[in-house]
Amino acid sequence: MNLKIGSAQIKLLETLCAATGVAGNEGAVRKAVLEALGDAAADHTIDALGNLLVIRKGTRRGRRLRVMVAAHMDEAGLMVTGDDKDGIYKFETVGGLSPAQLVGKHVVVGKDRIAGVIGFKPIHLTTASERTSGVSLDSLRIDTGGAANGKVKIGDRAAFSPNFAVLGSGRTRTLRAKALDDRLGVATLIELVRNPPDNVDLLAGFTTQEEIGVRGAYVAANALDPDLAVVLDCTPAYDLPHWEEDEENTRYNTRLGAGPAIYIADKGTLSDPRLVRHFSETAETAGLPFQFRQAGGGGTDASGIHKSRAGVPSISISVPGRYLHTAASIARVSDWQAALQLVHAALSGMNPSLLSLERA
Amino acid sequence: MTDIPEFLKKMIRTAGLSGYESAIRELIEEAWRPFTDELSISRIGSLQGLKRGSGAEPRPSILIAAHMDAIGLMVTRLRDGFLHVTGIGGIDARVLPGQLVTVHGRETISAVVVEPPSWLLPPDDRSGSTSLGGLLVDTGLPADRVSDLVRPGDLVSFASEPVMLGKEQLAGHSLDNRASVAALTHALDLLQTRDHRWDVWAVATVQEEETLGGAMTSAYDLQPDLAIAVDVTHGKGPGSPPDKTFPLGDGPALGLGPNVHPGVYRAVKAAADRIEMKTQLEAMPRHSGTDAYGLQITQAGIPTMVISIPLRYMHTPVEVVHLKDITRTGRLLAEFIGGLEVDLMKKLSWDEEV
Numbered sequence: 001m002n003l004k005i006g007s008a009q010i011k012l013l014e015t016l017c018a019a020t021g022v023a024g025n026e027g028a029v030r031k032a033v034l035e036a037l038g039d040a041a042a043d044h045t046i047d048a049l050g051n052l053l054v055i056r057k058g059t060r061r062g063r064r065l066r067v068m069v070a071a072h073m074d075e076a077g078l079m080v081t082g083d084d085k086d087g088i089y090k091f092e093t094v095g096g097l098s099p100a101q102l103v104g105k106h107v108v109v110g111k112d113r114i115a116g117v118i119g120f121k122p123i124h125l126t127t128a129s130e131r132t133s134g135v136s137l138d139s140l141r142i143d144t145g146g147a148a149n150g151k152v153k154i155g156d157r158a159a160f161s162p163n164f165a166v167l168g169s170g171r172t173r174t175l176r177a178k179a180l181d182d183r184l185g186v187a188t189l190i191e192l193v194r195n196p197p198d199n200v201d202l203l204a205g206f207t208t209q210e211e212i213g214v215r216g217a218y219v220a221a222n223a224l225d226p227d228l229a230v231v232l233d234c235t236p237a238y239d240l241p242h243w244e245e246d247e248e249n250t251r252y253n254t255r256l257g258a259g260p261a262i263y264i265a266d267k268g269t270l271s272d273p274r275l276v277r278h279f280s281e282t283a284e285t286a287g288l289p290f291q292f293r294q295a296g297g298g299g300t301d302a303s304g305i306h307k308s309r310a311g312v313p314s315i316s317i318s319v320p321g322r323y324l325h326t327a328a329s330i331a332r333v334s335d336w337q338a339a340l341q342l343v344h345a346a347l348s349g350m351n352p353s354l355l356s357l358e359r360a
Numbered sequence: 361m362t363d364i365p366e367f368l369k370k371m372i373r374t375a376g377l378s379g380y381e382s383a384i385r386e387l388i389e390e391a392w393r394p395f396t397d398e399l400s401i402s403r404i405g406s407l408q409g410l411k412r413g414s415g416a417e418p419r420p421s422i423l424i425a426a427h428m429d430a431i432g433l434m435v436t437r438l439r440d441g442f443l444h445v446t447g448i449g450g451i452d453a454r455v456l457p458g459q460l461v462t463v464h465g466r467e468t469i470s471a472v473v474v475e476p477p478s479w480l481l482p483p484d485d486r487s488g489s490t491s492l493g494g495l496l497v498d499t500g501l502p503a504d505r506v507s508d509l510v511r512p513g514d515l516v517s518f519a520s521e522p523v524m525l526g527k528e529q530l531a532g533h534s535l536d537n538r539a540s541v542a543a544l545t546h547a548l549d550l551l552q553t554r555d556h557r558w559d560v561w562a563v564a565t566v567q568e569e570e571t572l573g574g575a576m577t578s579a580y581d582l583q584p585d586l587a588i589a590v591d592v593t594h595g596k597g598p599g600s601p602p603d604k605t606f607p608l609g610d611g612p613a614l615g616l617g618p619n620v621h622p623g624v625y626r627a628v629k630a631a632a633d634r635i636e637m638k639t640q641l642e643a644m645p646r647h648s649g650t651d652a653y654g655l656q657i658t659q660a661g662i663p664t665m666v667i668s669i670p671l672r673y674m675h676t677p678v679e680v681v682h683l684k685d686i687t688r689t690g691r692l693l694a695e696f697i698g699g700l701e702v703d704l705m706k707k708l709s710w711d712e713e714v
Contacts, residue, residue: 088597088598100475101457104456106521106523106531115531116525117523117525117531119599119672119673119678120673121599122673122674122675122676123452124594124674131452131489132489133488133489134488135454135489143598143680144526145524145525145531146608163460165470167471167501168501168505172500172505176500238477240442240498241439241442243480249480251477322498323458323472323498326458327460
């Protein structure tokens, strides 16, 4: 089966990205996922942390691997923490958001999606030393133009306003949006649930609270009791030039356009070597591009899942994305499509003997 | 009547960085055509609309200047498919990371301003904030495509969509000074049904953010007897010192200081009082930071006034204005112009007592 990313998939991604799903309040994303899945989600539960668990059993006879595939629904965002009156609100960040990325942005606040902006002191009223210092969260406010009195309350979540766009065309068609981390993973998982391989039991976990410590995925794995897990995420592509012309950027993590990123090790997980081999060999056999993510920092739902129950062999596969956790992240359609095809092919090629192999 | 918020949104979506105002000028020209008797374009691109007065010739004339240029960025060099940029007008680099922009190359290209990770930055930028020189613009396009489409000197304008905050306030980039263009347009609209003896030159000026050259040159050419610069001033709000800012929705601010002729100030204040309009007094101890600085020293000197619309977060892509302040400024201009007596210039004196 050769799954494609076409205009319907891109349209669904746009809907998913537009939803506000700040960690701890993923309801709008969950609703969009359920709508997109329709009958494919006939067998689903929503657990105590808001995880959406969808089971699609394989039809092939004999023993089938129980494969958990997870993608987190939540995004890094904001929570309203104080009312300064006249429609102006204090807020805190939820998940890794740099205050420098909040300046001068349009946001939407709360369930009613009240429009607001995060303003900044005019340059005319700043000193030279102020302009070179960092931006403190404490200096920022959400301004709803005095309009929101009563409609915004402390505890409301806020997120960047949607700004989805398709840039360029053809082979290098590129997507720009808020929350590509991890709505790209969510959209990929939706395609898998719609087109499940028949040789495995697909245990889909649309998880919550990844951005504040991988909390949803851990309990989801405890409940789903998988034989192994594949986590679909979005990982930074730091493939920008170095300021010094002759310096090489050696810490690029991943590169846009080089295919899906297979994780070997990040700060939270050492991927199961059998799965690393299985995924890279699957890609080579299928002629799909892939890259190994540079080992180092970061983490995914796998960090919780691999330590759940009595241990779950796990791996993460990411679509590379530039400027994640900002108002406008960027990813390539080609990387997304190859990620979908790779995961589908890898799942389709899994049989119980995979886990009988030596780990290394 | 011109639909002010719709006209403003259209203007915000139309590029017009200092020195490159053609697109925005055409939009304003279209709005002013039904309200003016003559339209002309100055030698450096300002739009000049004449609405003739009813007084006997030779009539005195007043020039109302609202600059139509906006701040933005310009490409300085290409690097592996990314763009280095510099500022046009005063830009605090801290507002730029994550901003949606349009690159005006051989095609119009959507892009975003990005802050590279710290280890890729110039050493001075690795703590504190990233300087403009350290930031990049990413079009998402491959490097060879970028080299085909973009050259140093190409303009980069802000591209985020304007948004109404509730029913009365508008947030968007370039409201400095498209808000004043809207106010001037509203004034021309009101003057359609109100007699005025003086000739009125409505001028959408160029290059205010860089040189004030548009206002100076149109004033030189048109030789008005009086001039008013309409601009924005700092609105009271988070992050701004309360003593240098003006509440949104409390009416226009009337400037007072060396760039303002005290007699014209008195006459404008009197016009506001006639229509019982609330105004705020803005102390302008030195350079007013407006076209008035240039208008005042044109020809043998022109009695000049500054009227300002309070605006929050100036020179960020999320400037905020109160729509009532815009329509009030338009009404005040129309009332002042309508009340101008033919012999005002004989009576006007630089008497500092206001």
